[in-house]
Amino acid sequence: MVKAAVMGAGSFGTAYAKVLRDAGTEVTLWARRADVADAVAQRRVNPDYLPGVRLPEGLRATHDHAEALDGADVVVLAVPSQSLRGNLAAWSGDLPPSATLLSLAKGVEVGTLMRMSQVTAEVTGAESDRIAVLSGPNLAKEIAAEQPTATVIACPDSVRAVAVQRACATGYFRPYTNTDVxxxxxxxxxxxxxxxxxxxxxxxxxxxxxxxxxxxxxxxxxxxxxxxxxxxxxxxxxxxxxxxxxxxxxxxxxxxxxxxxxxxxxxxxxxxxxxxxxxxxxxxxxxxxxxxxxxxxxxxxxxxxxxxxxxxxxxxxxxxxxxxxxxxxxxx
Ligand SMILES: NC(=O)c1ccc[n+]([C@@H]2O[C@H](COP(=O)([O-])OP(=O)(O)OC[C@H]3O[C@@H](n4cnc5c(N)ncnc54)[C@H](O)[C@@H]3O)[C@@H](O)[C@H]2O)c1
Ligand SMILES: O=P(O)(O)OC[C@H](O)CO
Missing domain, CATH: 1.10.1040.10 (N-(1-d-carboxylethyl)-l-norvaline Dehydrogenase; domain 2)
Known part of the structure; x- marks a missing residue:
C-alpha cells in the first residue's frame, strides 16, 4: 500500500488527506498545532478548518513532523506558499530520500520569485523528476463533501505522476496527469x-x-x-x-x-x-x-x-x- 504524509492540516491538506485515505492510501496528517492533530486523531474532525466534516477511519494525525514523514512514498506539501521554504527547511532532515514531493500550494515566493517546485528543489536538493504539483478547480469544502471534482497532477516523471494519480483516485475525485509543472x-x-x-x-x-x-x-x-x-x-x-x-x-x-x-x-x-x-x-x-x-x-x-x-x-x-x-x- 502507498504511504503518504500530508504536511499541513488546513482546509486543503485535510480535504486531500481524506481523498487519499478514501482512495485506500495509508495517510498521516501533520498538523502545526497539537490540538488540531488531537482532534483529527481522536475525534475524526478538524473543526477549525473543515467544520462539520467527518474524517475517515484510519486517517492518522500527529504534531510530530518526523513521525508523519517516516517511510512516506509521497510527501504532500500543504502549507501556504510563503511559508513553504521555512517549513521545508525544518523538515528536510527527515524527508525520505526517494519520496515524491507533491506541492498543493498556489503561489509565487515573494523576493525570490520562485514557483513552489523551484523552492522545493532548492531547499531539499531533490531532482526535478521527484517533484510534482497538484492543481485544478479544487475548493476544499466541495471535495470534503465528496462532490465530483477533477484535478491535474503534474510531474516531469510520468511514472511518479501515475503513482500519485492512483493513490488519490476515488469515486468523487478524478486526477489527470500532465508533465507541464x-x-x-x-x-x-x-x-x-x-x-x-x-x-x-x-x-x-x-x-x-x-x-x-x-x-x-x-x-x-x-x-x-x-x-x-x-x-x-x-x-x-x-x-x-x-x-x-x-x-x-x-x-x-x-x-x-x-x-x-x-x-x-x-x-x-x-x-x-x-x-x-x-x-x-x-x-x-x-x-x-x-x-x-x-x-x-x-x-x-x-x-x-x-x-x-x-x-x-x-x-x-x-x-x-x-x-x-x-x-x-x-x-x-
Ligand atoms: N483551501 C482550498 O480550497 C485550496 C484548494 C487548492 C489549493 N489550495 C492551496 O493549498 C495551500 C494551503 O491552503 P489551505 O487552504 O490548506 O490553507 P489554510 O489557511 O486553510 O491552512 C494552512 C495550513 O498550513 C499550516 N501552516 C504551517 N506553517 C504555516 C505558516 N508559517 N503560516 C501559516 N500557516 C502555516 C497552518 O497551520 C494550516 O494548517 C495554499 O497554497 C492554497 O492556495 C487551497
Ligand atoms: O479559497 P481560494 O481562493 O484559496 O481557492 C481555493 C482553490 O485554490 C480553488 O481551486
Missing part, C-alpha cells in the same frame, strides 16, 4: 490574483459582463506569463488554468474572491485580512511576486497590476477600474 503552477498562482479582481468587481456592484471580461482577459494574461516561462498554452486552457480560474472567480467559497469582494465594498486590507480568520488568500502576496516576475520577462499583466495597486498601493477599486479602462484600445 510550470503551466500548472502558473495557472494556480495567477488565478488567485484574478479571483481577487473578480471579487473586487462584484464588491463594487458590477455584473456578469464585467465578470466574464475579467475571467477571459485574466486567462489571456496568465497564458502570456506561462508561455514566457516555458509552459504549454494547452495546460492553461485545461483544468489547472481556465478550470481553476472559473471556479475561484465565481465561487463564494473562494477566500481570494471573498477577500476581493470585501475590498470592493470599501473595507481596508486589514479588515479583509481579519475576516479570513487566519486562512490564506494567497493572491494578496502573490500579486507582488507575479507582477515582478512578469515585468522581468516583459509580459503585460494589467489585471494583476490593478489588483497590486489596490492591495499594496492602497488605491480604491473604483480608481483601479478607471485606470484599467483608460488603457490604450487594441486588437484582442
Amino acid at each position: 510550470t503551466g500548472c503552477e502558473v495557472g494556480g498562482a495567477c488565478k488567485n490574483v484574478i479571483a481577487l479582481c473578480s471579487g473586487m468587481a462584484a464588491g463594487i456592484g458590477l455584473g456578469e459582463n464585467t465578470s466574464a471580461a475579467i475571467i477571459t482577459r485574466g486567462l489571456a494574461e496568465m497564458t502570456r506569463l506561462g508561455v514566457a516561462l516555458g509552459a504549454r498554452p494547452e495546460t492553461l486552457a485545461g483544468l489547472a488554468g481556465v478550470g481553476d480560474l472559473v471556479a475561484t472567480c465565481v465561487s463564494p467559497l473562494s477566500r481570494n474572491r471573498s477577500f476581493g469582494e470585501r475590498l470592493g465594498r470599501g473595507e481596508t486590507l486589514e479588515q479583509a485580512q481579519q475576516a479570513t480568520h487566519g486562512q490564506v488568500a494567497e493572491g494578496v502576496k502573490s500579486c507582488s511576486s507575479i507582477l515582478e516576475l512578469a515585468r522581468s520577462y516583459g509580459v503585460e499583466m494589467p489585471l494583476t497590476e490593478a489588483v497590486h495597486s489596490v492591495c499594496h498601493g492602497r488605491i480604491p477599486v473604483s480608481q483601479a477600474l478607471v485606470q484599467l479602462l483608460g488603457r490604450r484600445i487594441k486588437p484582442e
Whole structure:
C-alpha cells in the first residue's frame, strides 16, 4: 500500500488527506498545532478548518513532523506558499530520500520569485523528476463533501505522476496527469490574483459582463506569463488554468474572491485580512511576486497590476477600474 504524509492540516491538506485515505492510501496528517492533530486523531474532525466534516477511519494525525514523514512514498506539501521554504527547511532532515514531493500550494515566493517546485528543489536538493504539483478547480469544502471534482497532477516523471494519480483516485475525485509543472503552477498562482479582481468587481456592484471580461482577459494574461516561462498554452486552457480560474472567480467559497469582494465594498486590507480568520488568500502576496516576475520577462499583466495597486498601493477599486479602462484600445 502507498504511504503518504500530508504536511499541513488546513482546509486543503485535510480535504486531500481524506481523498487519499478514501482512495485506500495509508495517510498521516501533520498538523502545526497539537490540538488540531488531537482532534483529527481522536475525534475524526478538524473543526477549525473543515467544520462539520467527518474524517475517515484510519486517517492518522500527529504534531510530530518526523513521525508523519517516516517511510512516506509521497510527501504532500500543504502549507501556504510563503511559508513553504521555512517549513521545508525544518523538515528536510527527515524527508525520505526517494519520496515524491507533491506541492498543493498556489503561489509565487515573494523576493525570490520562485514557483513552489523551484523552492522545493532548492531547499531539499531533490531532482526535478521527484517533484510534482497538484492543481485544478479544487475548493476544499466541495471535495470534503465528496462532490465530483477533477484535478491535474503534474510531474516531469510520468511514472511518479501515475503513482500519485492512483493513490488519490476515488469515486468523487478524478486526477489527470500532465508533465507541464510550470503551466500548472502558473495557472494556480495567477488565478488567485484574478479571483481577487473578480471579487473586487462584484464588491463594487458590477455584473456578469464585467465578470466574464475579467475571467477571459485574466486567462489571456496568465497564458502570456506561462508561455514566457516555458509552459504549454494547452495546460492553461485545461483544468489547472481556465478550470481553476472559473471556479475561484465565481465561487463564494473562494477566500481570494471573498477577500476581493470585501475590498470592493470599501473595507481596508486589514479588515479583509481579519475576516479570513487566519486562512490564506494567497493572491494578496502573490500579486507582488507575479507582477515582478512578469515585468522581468516583459509580459503585460494589467489585471494583476490593478489588483497590486489596490492591495499594496492602497488605491480604491473604483480608481483601479478607471485606470484599467483608460488603457490604450487594441486588437484582442
Ligand atoms: N483551501 C482550498 O480550497 C485550496 C484548494 C487548492 C489549493 N489550495 C492551496 O493549498 C495551500 C494551503 O491552503 P489551505 O487552504 O490548506 O490553507 P489554510 O489557511 O486553510 O491552512 C494552512 C495550513 O498550513 C499550516 N501552516 C504551517 N506553517 C504555516 C505558516 N508559517 N503560516 C501559516 N500557516 C502555516 C497552518 O497551520 C494550516 O494548517 C495554499 O497554497 C492554497 O492556495 C487551497
Ligand atoms: O479559497 P481560494 O481562493 O484559496 O481557492 C481555493 C482553490 O485554490 C480553488 O481551486
